[in-house]
Amino acid sequence: MTREPRFGALAADARWQKAWEAANSFATTDSVDKPKAYILEMFPYPSGRIHMGHVRNYAMGDVLARFKRMTGHDVLHPMGWDAFGMPAENAAMEKGVHPGGWTRDNIASMRGQLKRLGLAIDWSRELATCEPDYYGQEQSLFLDLFAAGLVTRKHSYVNWDPVDMTVLANEQVIDGRGWRSGALVEKKKLSQWFLKITDFAEELLEGLGSLESWPDKVRLMQENWIGKSQGLEFSFKMAGGAPGFAVFTTRPDTLYGASFAAISPDHPLAERLAKDSPELAAFIAECRRQGTSAEQLETAEKLGFDTGLAVEHPLDPNWHLPVWVVNYVLMDYGTGAIFGCPAHDQRDLDFAHKYELPVHRVIADGDETAQHFTGDEAYVGPGKLVNSHFLDGMTIDEAKAAVITRAEHEGWGKGTTVWRLRDWGVSRQRYWGTPIPFIHCDACGLVPVPKGQLPVVLPDDADFSVPGNPLDRHPTWKHVACPSCGGDAVRETDTLDTFVDSSWYFLRFASAPSDKPFDPEVIRRWLPVDQYIGGIEHAILHLLYARFWTRALKHMGMIDIAEPFASLFTQGMVTHETYSRVQGEGLPPLFFTPDEIERSADSATLAADGAPVDIGRVIKMSKSKKNVVDPDAILDQYGADAARWFMLSDSPPERDLPWSEAGIEGAWRFVQRLWRLFGDTENVGDGGEDKGLARKLHQAIAGVAADIEALGFNKAVAKIHALANDVEKAKPSATRAEACRTLILLVAPMMPHLAEEAWASLPDSQRTTAMIADAAWPTADPVLLVDDEVTIAIQMAGKLRDTMTLAKGLDKDAVEAAALARPRIVELLAGAAPKKVIVVPDRLVNIVP
RNA sequence: GCGGACGUGGCGAAAUCGGUAGACGCAGCAGACUUAAAAUCUGCCGGCCUAGUGUCAUGCGGGUUCAAGUCCCGCCGUCCGCACCA
Numbered sequence: 001m002t003r004e005p006r007f008g009a010l011a012a013d014a015r016w017q018k019a020w021e022a023a024n025s026f027a028t029t030d031s032v033d034k035p036k037a038y039i040l041e042m043f044p045y046p047s048g049r050i051h052m053g054h055v056r057n058y059a060m061g062d063v064l065a066r067f068k069r070m071t072g073h074d075v076l077h078p079m080g081w082d083a084f085g086m087p088a089e090n091a092a093m094e095k096g097v098h099p100g101g102w103t104r105d106n107i108a109s110m111r112g113q114l115k116r117l118g119l120a121i122d123w124s125r126e127l128a129t130c131e132p133d134y135y136g137q138e139q140s141l142f143l144d145l146f147a148a149g150l151v152t153r154k155h156s157y158v159n160w161d162p163v164d165m166t167v168l169a170n171e172q173v174i175d176g177r178g179w180r181s182g183a184l185v186e187k188k189k190l191s192q193w194f195l196k197i198t199d200f201a202e203e204l205l206e207g208l209g210s211l212e213s214w215p216d217k218v219r220l221m222q223e224n225w226i227g228k229s230q231g232l233e234f235s236f237k238m239a240g241g242a243p244g245f246a247v248f249t250t251r252p253d254t255l256y257g258a259s260f261a262a263i264s265p266d267h268p269l270a271e272r273l274a275k276d277s278p279e280l281a282a283f284i285a286e287c288r289r290q291g292t293s294a295e296q297l298e299t300a301e302k303l304g305f306d307t308g309l310a311v312e313h314p315l316d317p318n319w320h321l322p323v324w325v326v327n328y329v330l331m332d333y334g335t336g337a338i339f340g341c342p343a344h345d346q347r348d349l350d351f352a353h354k355y356e357l358p359v360h361r362v363i364a365d366g367d368e369t370a371q372h373f374t375g376d377e378a379y380v381g382p383g384k385l386v387n388s389h390f391l392d393g394m395t396i397d398e399a400k401a402a403v404i405t406r407a408e409h410e411g412w413g414k415g416t417t418v419w420r421l422r423d424w425g426v427s428r429q430r431y432w433g434t435p436i437p438f439i440h441c442d443a444c445g446l447v448p449v450p451k452g453q454l455p456v457v458l459p460d461d462a463d464f465s466v467p468g469n470p471l472d473r474h475p476t477w478k479h480v481a482c483p484s485c486g487g488d489a490v491r492e493t494d495t496l497d498t499f500v501d502s503s504w505y506f507l508r509f510a511s512a513p514s515d516k517p518f519d520p521e522v523i524r525r526w527l528p529v530d531q532y533i534g535g536i537e538h539a540i541l542h543l544l545y546a547r548f549w550t551r552a553l554k555h556m557g558m559i560d561i562a563e564p565f566a567s568l569f570t571q572g573m574v575t576h577e578t579y580s581r582v583q584g585e586g587l588p589p590l591f592f593t594p595d596e597i598e599r600s601a602d603s604a605t606l607a608a609d610g611a612p613v614d615i616g617r618v619i620k621m622s623k624s625k626k627n628v629v630d631p632d633a634i635l636d637q638y639g640a641d642a643a644r645w646f647m648l649s650d651s652p653p654e655r656d657l658p659w660s661e662a663g664i665e666g667a668w669r670f671v672q673r674l675w676r677l678f679g680d681t682e683n684v685g686d687g688g689e690d691k692g693l694a695r696k697l698h699q700a701i702a703g704v705a706a707d708i709e710a711l712g713f714n715k716a717v718a719k720i721h722a723l724a725n726d727v728e729k730a731k732p733s734a735t736r737a738e739a740c741r742t743l744i745l746l747v748a749p750m751m752p753h754l755a756e757e758a759w760a761s762l763p764d765s766q767r768t769t770a771m772i773a774d775a776a777w778p779t780a781d782p783v784l785l786v787d788d789e790v791t792i793a794i795q796m797a798g799k800l801r802d803t804m805t806l807a808k809g810l811d812k813d814a815v816e817a818a819a820l821a822r823p824r825i826v827e828l829l830a831g832a833a834p835k836k837v838i839v840v841p842d843r844l845v846n847i848v849p
Numbered sequence: 850g851c852g853g854a855c856g857u858g859g860c861g862a863a864a865u866c867g868g869u870a871g872a873c874g875c876a877g878c879a880g881a882c883u884u885a886a887a888a889u890c891u892g893c894c895g896g897c898c899u900a901g902u903g904u905c906a907u908g909c910g911g912g913u914u915c916a917a918g919u920c921c922c923g924c925c926g927u928c929c930g931c932a933c934c935a
Contacts, residue, residue, distance in 0.1 A: 006888095220853065221930055229934075249935060262935090302933080328933040338935045346850085347933055420934055539930080650861045650874060658861065662875055670874090672888090710865090718863070718873035725873090793869040798916045800869055802902065824902070838915050844868055848915050 003761060007675035007754060009639025016756040017118055025773045026065075026120045029074050030525075037073040038526050039065040040506055040565075042534030042542070043080045046106040046128075047087060050113045052574035052621055052647075052659060053535070055631050059647040059750075060571060060713060061533050062119045066749040067708045069120065070777040076526055078509040079114065079121045081107050083130035085498045089432045092464040099432040100460070103130055113632060118640045118752050120773070125509050129501035130432070134508065136455025137517040138501065139437040141553075143448050148556050150196045153446070156425065157266070160188035165468035166429045181467075187288050193436055193494060194423040197548045200555075201226055201419045203562075204547055213567035215654075218539045225540050227420025232404050233335065234413025236261055236311035239320045244311050245269055248334030248418050252407070253399035256388040257341040257362035259352060261311050261323045262304070266331035273307055273325075280305055280325065287327045302351040303327040314412050315389070326351060334418050343373035344380055362388045363396065424545065426497040431462050431470040433495030441482035441489035450483050456491070469493055502542055503549035506532075506564055523559050531711075532565040539570065569711055572656040574647075576627040578616035579604055589614075591626040599661065618658045629659055641751035642668040648713040648750055670721070671754055674747060677727060678758035681740040681766070685732030693730045696723060697739045698784035704746050705777060713750075720746055741766060748772050793844040794819045796828060812839040819845040 020026065041061035044054055065077035081103075088099035095102075107128060114121075127134050145151050159168040163181035167190070178185055197204075205226045208219045231250035238244045245263065249255075263270050265287040274281040283305040304324040313319035321339070328347055329338055342352035342359040352359050353376070361373040365383035373379070385391040391399045407413030427436070435456040437449035449456055459477040462470035471477060471493040482489035504517070506529055511522035534542075543565070550564040579597050580589040592613060598605050605612050621628045634643050646667035651657040700723040707716035723743065730736045741762065748755035752773065759772040769775045787808060792815065794802040802824045806815065816837050819825060829849060836848040 217853065217930085224852065224931060227931090227934070231935085247935085251935075326933095328935090330934065333934045335935095340935090345935070347935080350933095418934085420931095536929085652862080655855095655861090660861090660875075663861085666875060669888090676889095706865090712865095714862075715873085721873050791869080795869080795916070798868095798914095800902085803869065836915060838868090840868055840916095844916090846868080846915050 003679060007672055007757065009641060009671065009753065010636070012753045012757045013116065013118060013635075013640050016753045017115060019756070019771065020118075020120075020773055021123075023771065023773075024124075025771065026069075026075070026077060026122050027124060028076050028122060031074055034072055034074040036076065036526060036530075037065075037068040038076045038506075038510070038529045039068065039531050040078070040509070040529045040533070042532070042538060043082050043502070043505060044110065045082045045085060045087075046103055046110055048106045048109070050110050050631055052629055052631055054114075055117065055643060056574050056647045056653075056657060057533060057535070057571055058114065058117060058119055059644040060569075060653055060711065061531075062117070062121075062644075063648065063708060063713060063749040064531055064533075064711070065120045066752060066773075067705075067777070069773070070745070070749065070775065071705075072776065075120075076125075076510060077119075077121055078125040079119070079123065080125075080127040080505060080509065081110075081129065082498065082502050082505075083107065083128040084135075084433045084495075084501055086430065086432070089430060089464065092432075093467075096464075098460070099464075100130065100458075103128075103432075113635075116632075116635050116640060117644065120752070125512065127505065127508055127512065129434075129498070129505065132455040132457050133512075133514065134505075135434040135501070136457075137508070138434050138496070138504070139449070139454050139456060140451055141504065141517050142434075142496070142500075143437060143451060143454075144556055144558070145195065145552060146448060148552070150199065150552055150555075152194050152196060152423070153191055154194050154423070155189050156192050156194075157187045158190050158192065158425075160186045160190075162186055163467060167427070190427075192425050192427040193496075194425050195500075195548070195552075197424045197545075198419060198421055200548055200551050201228070201421050202417075203551055204421075204544065207547065207551070207563055211563060211565075211568070214565075215568065215570055218536070218543065218568060218570060221539045222544055225421065225544065229418045229420070231416060231418065232400075232407060232413050233416040233418075234314055234407050236314070236321075236337075236339075237317075239310040239312055241312075245337050246335040247337045247339050248416065249339060251341065251344065251400070252403035253385060253388075253391065253394075253396050254341040254344050254362050255313075255315060255339070255403055256391065257343050257360045258313060258321055258339045259342055259358045259360060260340040261321045262326040262329050262338050262340050262351075263323065264329040264331040264336040265325055265327060267325070267329075267336045269337075270307075270325045273309075280307070283325065302347060302354060304351060304355055306355075314407070322357075324355075332422060333420065342378065344378050346378040346380075349376070349378040360387060362386060362391075424497075424499075424548070426500055427494040428497055429469040429472070429493075430495050431458065431464070433498060434501065435471070436492045436494050436496055438492040439480060439482060439489045440492065441484060441487060443487055444482055444484040444489075447482055447484045447489070453483065471495070499541060499545050500549075503545045504553075506546070507553075507559070518559075520559060523561075527559070527561050528564055528566045531567050531569065533569045533571060535573070536570040543568070569653070571653050572651065573620045574659050575618045575656045576621050576629060576659045577618045578625045578627045579606075579613045580616055581606075581613050591624075593626045594629055594661070618656075620656075621659070634664060638664060638668045639671070639753065641754045642671050645670065645717070645750055649717045650714055652714050653711055670724075671751065673728075674724065674743065674751070674754060675758070677724060677740055678744060678754075678761070680732070681737055681744075681758075681762060683732045683740075684734045684737045688733050688735075690730055690733040690735035693726060693733070693735045693739060695784050695787060696726050697735070697742060698780045700746065701742065701778050702780040702785055705780075708749065717750070720750075742778050744772065745775060745778050748775070790842045792819070792842070794822060794825060795844060795846040796825070796849055798846060801825065801828060808842055810841070812841060815839050815841065815845060819847065 039061050041057050065075050068075045083103050088103045091097055091102045092099045161168050161178035161181050161183055163183040168178055205228055208222055229250050231248060232252035233246055233248045235246045236244035265284040274284055304326040307323045309323040310320040311323055313321060340348040342349040343361045344363055359373040360371055362385060363379060363383040364386045365381055369386045371387045385394045385399045391402060404415040437456045439447045441447050459474055462474055464470055478491040478493055480489055480491055507518045507523055510526035511518040513519050546564050551562055553559045554562050579592040583590050596607055598607050603612060604615050646664045700719050703719045704716045727739045744755050744758045755772045789805050790808045791803050791805050793800055802822050806818060816839050834847045834849055838846040
C-alpha cells in the first residue's frame with residue numbers, strides 16, 4: 001500500500017468500520033479461560049440525533065472496552081435504545097406521525113451516527129425497549145414481582161393536567177402549571193400501580209457500603225434520598241380517652257416541650273372534620289393550591305387551623321394539647337401528624353409565634369434553664385434535659401432512650417424507623433410504554449394476564465389527535481375475555497414508567513433468550529457490570545431503581561447478584577460558550593449558533609453582519625442557548641479519531657469538557673503528527689539502542705495502561721503526547737523504530753482507525769495479528785520502568801537551592817555527603833555546620849542551617 | 850436551611866504517599882521554510898525586581914511540620930444535590 005502523506009480519516013473510518021463488522025471483531029468469545037469484562041455506557045434515548053455528550057460517553061466506554069480486549073479479557077460491550085417515553089407521543093400529537101415509526105426512524109439514524117464513531121460494540125446484542133420481544137419479557141418480570149408481593153395498587157395523589165388529561169411527574173410541573181399545556185395542575189387521587197421499593201429500603205441503604213467503586217457523591221445522594229430516621233411513633237388519645245391519631249418524632253426527648261399537636265391537611269382526620277366545617281374545607285383547599293417550588297417554600301408562611309379538639313399528653317393525661325391542621329405537615333412522611341415543640345424546632349417556633357402558643361424550653365446548654373423560651377431561633381444544639389420531670393439532667397440520647405423505653409413499657413408507643421423513600425409509582429396514563437399486564441374483571445377482580453398470553457402488545461392504530469390516554473379510548477384493544485372466568489373484562493390501560501425499562505436492560509444485553517427474560521447461567525457469567533458509565537443526572541432515580549430491581553430478582557431467586565454495577569463512573573457534560581446579543585429592554589437576548597460566528601482570540605462577531613456579539617458563559621450544550629455542535633459535522637470534517645481524541649483530552653472525565661474549535665483542530669493536528677511518526681517505523685538509523693528512549697517508552701506503556709484502568713483518559717493522553725515529543729526528538733535507532741510501532745498500539749484504544757491504518761502498513765513480520773483490534777497491549781519491561789539515575793533536590797530551610805543527579809538507591813549518608821559537598825551549598829553554609837539534615841532517598845535533601 | 854464537591858498561569862489542566870508547583874494541551878509571541886498563504890519546524894510563554902540556581906506565588910487568614918497545592922482550624926467564592934422529612 002502506498003503511504004499517503006496525510007491521513008485520510010474519512011476513507012479510513014469507513015474502511016475499518018466495515019472490516020470490523022465483516023470480521024465480527026467485537027463479539028464476545030465466551031472463552032472460559034479469559035476473565036470477563038462487561039463495559040456498559042447508559043443506553044441512549046432515541047431523540048433523533050446524537051449529541052456531543054453521547055460522543056464523550058461512548059468514547060470513554062469504548063477506550064475501556066478496547067483496552068480490556070487488548071489485555072486479554074472477554075469483553076461484553078453492547079448498545080441499545082431506551083425507546084419508550086413521552087417525546088415520541090408528543091411528536092405523534094404535533095406531527096401526526098406514529099410514535100413507533102418516529103422512534104424506529106430515530107434509532108436507525110442514531111445507530112448510523114454511532115457506527116461512524118467506530119465503537120467496539122457487539123451490535124448483534126442490540127435491543128430496543130419498545131419492541132415486544134423486550135417489553136413482553138418485562139411484563140413477565142412484572143408478573144413475577146406481583147406474585148412475590150412486590151407490586152401493589154394504592155390510591156395516591158398525583159399531579160393531574162386537566163387539559164392534556166394525564167398525570168405529570170413532579171419535574172413536569174412548573175410553577176403549578178403543566179409544562180406542555182400551561183394549565184393549572186390539580187392534585188387528583190387516582191388508583192396507581194406501585195413497586196414496593198420501600199421493602200428494600202434497609203438493604204438498599206446497607207448495600208451502598210459495598211459499592212466501593214462508586215463515587216462517594218452518588219452514594220451520599222442515594223443515602224439522603226433513602227433518608228433513614230429513627231425515633232418514636234406513638235398514639236395520642238383524644239381528650240377524654242377516645243382513640244386519637246399516631247405521630248412520629250425523632251425527638252422523643254423533647255416531649256415535655258410540646259405545646260400543640262398538628263396534622264396534615266391531607267390527614268384522614270382533617271378530611272373527616274372538613275365535612276362538617278366549610279371553613280376547614282376552605283383552609284385545606286388553600287393548602288393544596290400551595291406551590292411546592294423551592295422559592296415558594298422558602299417564603300411560605302406557616303399556616304394553621306385550630307380544630308378546637310384536644311389530645312392528652314402521653315406522659316400526663318391531664319395535660320391537653322390543642323389539635324391544629326397545619327400546612328407544613330406532609331401526609332406522606334411518617335404518620336402525617338406531629339407534636340409541636342416550638343423551643344427546639346424552627347418550624348414549630350415560627351408557627352407558635354404566629355398563633356401565640358406556649359414555648360417551653362426542655363433542652364439547656366449551660367445556665368439557660370428558664371421554662372419560657374425566648375428568641376426567634378429554636379435551640380437544636382446539644383445539652384441536658386430541663387423542665388422535664390424524670391428526664392431532667394439526662395443527655396439528649398439518654399432521654400430519647402428513656403422515653404422510648406417508657407412508651408414501649410406502658411404500651412402507648414414504640415421505637416420506629418421511618419424512611420424518606422416512597423414506593424415507586426410506575427403508572428403512566430400514556431400510550432408509548434410497556435402495557436401493564438393485568439385485566440380488570442367485574443366478577444374476578446384484578447387478574448394477571450397469563451404468561452402464555454404475553455406479550456400484551458400495543459395496538460398500532462391508536463389515535464393521538466386528542467389529549468389523554470389513547471389506550472383507554474381505543475375502540476377494541478382493552479376489551480378482552482377474563483382469563484379466569486371467560487366473561488367480559490377490560491385491560492389495564494396504564495403503561496409502565498420508562499425507568500422500569502432501564503432497570504433490567506443490562507441483564508437482557510448479557511442474555512436474551514426468546515422464551516424468558518434471561519438465562520440465569522449466562523447472567524452468572526457476565527454480571528455484575530464491571531464498569532458502568534453515564535451522566536450524574538441518573539445518580540438517584542435510574543441507579544436506585546436498577547439496584548432495587550436487581551435485589552428484587554435476587555430475592556425471588558432469579559439471579560445471584562445483589563448489585564448490578566460493580567463500578568460506576570459519572571462523566572461530566574460537554575459545554576460550549578454562548579453567543580448572544582441584547583435585543584432591547586425587557587426582551588430576552590438573541591442567541592447565535594457557533595457556525596454563525598467568527599471567533600478571534602478575544603472577541604466574536606456575527607458572520608452575517610460583521611458586528612460583535614457577546615461571548616457568554618461556558619455552559620452545557622442546549623438547543624435553547626444555541627451553543628450546540630453537531631457531531632456529524634465534526635466527523636465529516638475531522639473523522640472519528642480526532643473527535644474521540646479531543647473528547648478524551650485535557651479535562652478530567654468527571655469534569656465538564658469545554659468544546660472549542662481550536663481544541664478539535666489541535667486533536668486533528670496530533671492525528672496527522674502521529675501519522676507522520678508512524679511512517680518511521682522502519683527507520684532504524686544505524687540499528688543501535690537508545691537506552692533513554694527505551695525507558696521513556698516502557699514507562700509510557702505502563703503509565704498509559706494505569707491511567708486507562710483508572711479512567712484517567714486526560715492523563716493517558718498527556719503521556720502519549722509526551723512520548724510522541726520524545727520520539728520525534730530522538731535520533732533514528734532501533735529503539736526509536738520500535739517506539740513508533742509501539743505507539744500505534746498505545747493509541748489504538750483511543751484512535752482505532754488511525755491505528756488500524758498504521759498497523760496495516762507494517763510488514764507482516766512486525767505484526768502479531770492481521771488487525772490491531774485483535775492485538776495485545778505491549779508489555780512493559782520492569783527493568784526499564786525504573787531510572788538508574790535520579791535528580792535530587794537540595795533544599796535549605798525548605799527552599800530549593802540546588803539539584804544534583806545521583807545513582808538511584810544510594811544510602812542516606814552518601815546522599816547527604818554529596819549534597820554538603822556541592823559548591824553552592826558550601827557557599828551558602830559559609831562554614832557553619834548544619835543544624836539538621838533530612839534525606840529522603842532518591843528525592844531530596846533538606847538542610848536546616 | 851441541610852448535605853457535598855471544588856477554588857493552581859490568559860484557558861483546559863498535572864503534581865498517585867506531606868518532598869523540585871505548573872507535566873501535557875489550547876491560545877499567544879518571536880523566528881525558520883515559502884513569492885505568499887496553509888501545513889510543518891525551532892524557541893519563548895505566572896508576577897516582581899537590583900535580572901540572580903534572586904524573590905513572591907496554588908481563593909483569603911491562621912496553625913502543624915525540616916518541608917504544605919496536599920494535613921488541621923476559621924473565613925470568602927463558585928457549582929451540585931435535597932428540602933416545611935417532624
